[in-house]
Amino acid sequence: MAAAAKLALSHSITKSPSLCSFSKFTADSRGFSVRANACLDAVKQPMSTDLVSLEYADLNLPPAEVGHVRIRQHVNPLSSSFSAPAPVPDWKEVFRDPTLPLMVDIGCGSGRFLVWLAKRNPDSGNYLGLEIRKKLVKRAESWVKDLALTNAHFIFANAAVSFRHLVVSYPGPLTLVSILCPDPHFKKRHHKRRVVQQPLVASILDSLVPGGKVFLQSDVLDVALDMRNQFDAESIMMQHIDEVDSSLPCDSDGWLLSNPMGIRTEREIHAESEGGTIYRRLYQKRTTSLLQLRN
């Protein structure tokens, strides 16, 4: 089994002296694909929504709750209706232990990905999803309740507006931020609607603990490059994971060879089922910034 495919699911900081890393976890994203493929033998050409259900079968979500939620394809995060900061929750109310390491998934969509991680890692971390589409948040919260998860929470929020004040108020360390297949907003004049913009990058860098990680991916090369360029530009504070962890190699263009999370997101499943490529980067915040080293 490829070491890269086994990375760390739980984002809790390990006691590793050299590097704060995700703790190792045995789930294997290829394992999921293999399982899905086995099922595909029996069911010819399933819809990719069926593939999502297969991949997330462990969650055993109540059928009524898995039903279709009618939502608009894209929203404009620059619209005034999304400019209000999301209220800060009472963290003691939403997480059993609000001092645990926190993972934040920006633009979490349905939330299945985070719910799965939270269920797998009940004691080692808290999982917060930020999503701009209210109906998805409502449904994800109903799953949290149905599964009696005490380490997952979803907030209706425009991450561009609310990420910083939400994470600053969290009592524990922020150890992982993911931005997975963000809305592409293809037209050049709409690029400013993309979620990864300099102020958000700065907020993430400021809020992460040393050793904390940022996981990015997209099935749209232009979007992946846009995110990558912004984080590559922060090399004083961030380094790409292959510089510090040889078990997570990249291809010759610098994209991670495999998904390090042990589970694919819904968009990822859809894209791969259509033959698309997922472009991934995983950054780690330096424990000592290059500036400090120079002084």
Ligand SMILES: C[S@@+](CC[C@H](N)C(=O)[O-])C[C@H]1O[C@@H](n2cnc3c(N)ncnc32)[C@H](O)[C@@H]1O
């Ligand atoms: C293409 S979907 C991907 C969902 C999920 N990450 C996945 O990979 O399956 C992008 C998600 O980001 C959400 N989103 C877009 N802009 C956002 C913003 N500014 N703040 C929070 N969520 C946002 C969208 O509503 C949508 O659910």
